[in-house]
Amino acid sequence: MKTTASARLGKPSKGNKQNAPSPVLKVLLHTVLWGIALLQIFPLVWLINYSFLKSGEFFGKSILKWPEKLEWTNYVNAFTYGSVPKFMLNSFFITMVTILVAAILSVMLSYAFVRMQWKLRKATMALILLGMIVPIHATLLPNFILFDWLHLIDNPLSLILPYIAFSLPISMLIISGFMETIPRSIEESAVMDGCSVFGIIFRIILPITKPAIATVCIMNFISWWNEFIMANTFLTSETFKTLPFSIMKFTGQYSSNYGAQFAVMTLIALPTVITYLLFTEQMSRGITAGAVKG
Amino acid sequence: MHKLLSNRITVFWLVAPGLFLFLFMVCFPIAMSGYYGTTNWKGIGSYEFVGLTNYTNILFHDAVFWRSLWHALLLLAATLLIQHPIALFFSILVMHSGRFEKLFRAIFFIPAVISIVVTSKMWVSVFHPNYGMLNKILDGIGLSAWKQDWLGDPQLAIWSIIVVVMWQGFGYALLLYYAGLQGIPKDLYEAAELDGAGRISLYTKVVIPLLTPMVRVAVVIAVTACLKQMETVFLMTNGGPVNTTQFVGNYLYKTAFSSSLYGYGNAISVVFVIICLIITVVMNKAFKKDVGEF
Amino acid sequence: MKKLLSLCTVIILVFVLAACGTSNNVNKNNTDKSTKEPAATKEPNKDKPAEQITLKLFTALADRTNGAGKIEQAIIDAYMADNPNVKIEVEALQDEPYKSKIKVYASTNTVPDIIQSWGQSSFIKPLIDSDMLMELNADEFTSNKFVSGAMDGFSQDGKLYGLPRGADFLVLYYNKKIFDDNNLQVPTTTAELLEVSKQLRAKGINPIATNAMEGWSLPIWFEYAAQRQTGDFNKIDDVLAGKSTFASDADFLAAAQDLLALAENKALADGFLTADYGTARNLFGQGQVAMYVMGNWEAGLATDENFSEEFRNNVGAISYPTTAKGKATDVAAWFGGGYSISKNSKNQEAAVAFLKYFFAPDNWAKQLWQTGSGTPAQVFNDFLTGNESALQKQLVDMFGSMTSSSGTPFHDNGTDEFKTKVMESHQKLFGKQISAEDFLKELDAAVSVLRK
DSSP states (O other), X not given: OHHHHHHSTTOOOTTOGGGOOOHHHHHHHHHHHHHHHHHHHHHHHHHHHHHTSOGGGGGSSOSSOOOSSOOHHHHHHHHHXXXXXXXXXXXXXXXXXXHHHHHHHHHHHHHHHHTOOXXXXXXXXXXXXXXXXXXXXXXXXXXXXXXXHHTOTTSTHHHHHXXXXXXXXXXXXXXXXXXXXXXXXXHHHHHHTTOOHHHIIIIIIHHHTHHHHHHHHHHHHHHHHHOOHHHHHHOOSGGGOOHHHHHHHHHHHTTTOHHHHHHHHHHHHHHHHHHHHHHHHHHHHHHHHHTTOO | OHHHHTOHHHHHHHHHXXXXXXXIIIIHHHHHHHHHTTBOOOSSSOOOBOTTHHHHHHHHHOHHHHHHHHHHHHHHHHIIIIIHHHHHHHHHHHHTSGGGHHHXXXXXXXXXXXXXXXXXXXXXXXXXXXXXXXXXXXXXXXXXGGOXXXXXXXXXXXXXXXXXXXXXXXXXXXXXXXXHHHTSOHHHHHHHHHTTOOHHHIIIIIIHHHTHXXXXXXXXXXXXXXXXXXXXXXXXXTTOSTTTTOOHHHHHHHHHHTSOOHHHHHHHXXXXXXXXXXXXXXXXXXXXXXXXXX | OHHHHHXXXXXXXXXXXXXXXXXXHHHHHHHXXXXXXXXXXXXXXXXXXXXXXXXXXXXXXXXXXXXXXXHHHHHHHHHHHHOXXXXXXXXXXXXXXXXXXXXXXXXXXXXXXXXXXXXXXXXXXXXXXXXXBOOBOGGGGGGGOBOTTTTGGGEETTEEOOEEOEEEEEXXXXXXXXXXXXXXXXXXXXXXXXHHHHHHHHTTOEEEEOOTTTOTHHHHHHHHHHHHHHSOTHHHHHHXXXXXXXXXXXXXXXXXXXXXXXXXXXXXXXXXXXXXXXXXXXXXXXXXXXXXXXXXGGGGGGTOTTSOHHHHXXXXXXXXXXXXXXXXXXXXXXXXXXXXXXXXXXXXXXXXXXXXXXXXXXXXXXXXXXXXXXXXXXXXXXXXXXXXXXXHHHHHHHHHTOOEEOOSOGGGSSOHHHHHHHHHHHHHHHTTOSOHHHHHHHHHHHHHHHHO
């Protein structure tokens, strides 16, 4: 920890008076940061606050309200009728498979594009990168017909396959961009030692590209965790339904019960936030470690 | 080394899985869309071929389509001119915030990990003219005259949507720049300090130019995200009031599913994909000129 | 229209009977049915005792804990308890997502076994034309006592493709407390409506809400406004039939101007155009707006425990305010949603058996009526309890005294493209984005889409 801190850029080394921030500047810096932080986090606070209030209080005069009595029934309702745990498990399963497979495939693709020499390299890469600008909604109905032919409707694969496919372009862009910055000398010495291409990728490239992979995984996690239009279209029974859809369904079914709606939204928001908070440590370590390169 | 890296079989195994999935889930459905785009299919029953009528109607007679595209450009402009400079600035601030560094980074990113379904519902409540938090706050600080029907006013609605999208994407942009800053070798800072460069010129002259590759990634992500914007609008206003917050993704969904003009909707998505292609090609050309490598 | 009038006669009859209290006749009817019905429903059980059947039911009654959706679910649960070999999987979405998704199902030929359908050409015609719905035998459902004419919307070329759940009409709900507190009278004429709205606004109260974001209540509202000017619901049908146009009729212009006047005088609640169904209903139920334009199926407002008791005791309903030409007994009414069975269903018999059970008088009609969740499209005179809420009585009075009705809402009398165009032009009018003249021109342009 200490070593990383001193190695961190921007931290003025001791004794360099010229660059040491003045106390006024420091206070100003923190005020601004806290102000924006509050703006970013306030809606979450608001959400949690109203999940403990009665429905009618939502229409009151105050912005936040200290609950006289915590309305746990909101949460009981959310759990019993919203099937939150089940949907959450589905979401985790589908998202995890997607980001893992997408990460591996994009590392393989990136390596082939950045390091290998072959005829259609540039054309193929351009084709996949163009996928980045294809709106997923444009493929919604053709894909439904496609899955219908393949009998994949109401099967988690009907989400996982397009999710992975649509993750590839951006993941590849980021990972290959990072790979370009890795000096070839490391690989050359590995080849001397008799490593195969796959050996190079998994033993040498993969550890070095970790920070980029982490970024990619997070980005994919967020976009697919949030995706609900495909989930709503391709999954018909409740067996595999994912979380975002459950909120839509819940708000339809409890449209007058604001308290329970806020409870279910909190239940859906909090786990991702907590997961992220746990994951962010790993990620930042990965980034600082990878920053040695560059 | 060279032999190993041009082995066709290795290339095939690296590229095939990803490429096949991509062709199957992205390109093939678009081809299907192109086919349906030449029909007058209403989603149900038989259909006739109408040639290129749908396409010419979109290009020359569909004001809503062009308006949707214009909204995407507005969003893009706001993202690039407002969100990104702030995100870059704050990523630098966050790095200087000492022991709170991790905390701030985490808080700023939180909105991005919350499901769009939740944040959209939340912002709809915040913007609501009767019981919304925003109008309550304006009341509270004596600015009642500033109260607005944020999402109902045709002139304001699009800006309210843009604020929400920027709010949610802020942490995202910040993370990218932050990762980019971490990738800059620390000896550069030291060298700059030895030169006696000030803190501001250190950033403007040394750090930010070195961030160019990350800026490229961030801009590409912003462009695609803005063009593809759909979920937030779908959930907050569904393009209303009267298409004043319409985006192409939502418009084609609405055309296909609400108006049952499935053939026309598919034609929209094809035109849309082509326009996105053009923008991307132009963007890539522009970037190739000034990407610095290190 | 005739159908609805005949339904009215039935309703009036109902009241005569109800006034007589529990006569012997009524009791007899009751016992007759209760012995017949259970026998009929157990048939599938006997035929195939071992076979496990799963029926998929796709419904637009999204709220499973209130009103009609709760009853639908209760009947489904009861049926599954009686018939352990039948499992009914319910998928419920709100109207608009429902209609989108049914198209996805239809385009891939995977329509669920039982679907909610509407006896309106915009919805049911494409499904019938592409041979997706199973033809039903009307004779099988005689014991369910559907009101005559109720099935017409679900029929095409003399064949029956669906069964109606209820009769719908648009009313103006009001919160009496708000009117009393401000010394205002509930409006009875269109002029009073405007005046009262201005006064409510002056006191900082939001006058009227409806679900303008989805938009389907607006054209029906316009039908009212137009009828109050023309004195005849059929005028709109004439336009749709190509006999005249909207823009050429001064009465339509006056109607559009009436609505525009409401918008310009801020009679429409803040956030009017962005309020979806749930939001509008909550605004009214939580006492935030004084009036609420919605269908009779919201009779459950008076019993919904999410709202305060004060509200529940004060909610009332009237027909749309009148003019010299349009009376309160001229009501925008139509037969609403119902059910159809998919032609591709592998369990058609089981689906029919379920619908028979569902529409058994003791089930849907009775429960819907007695919980105040709507007006069934079946004879329900046996089920009047005398304990109906005040709101329910008002609604039934209104329905019973109806002298003319609009029939199918006019935006539903065509293709979906027509429907979208009509709803959008209404949103523009209510949003003050176009003049009354341009609004009528846009409607005419929408009608021309039908002629293509």
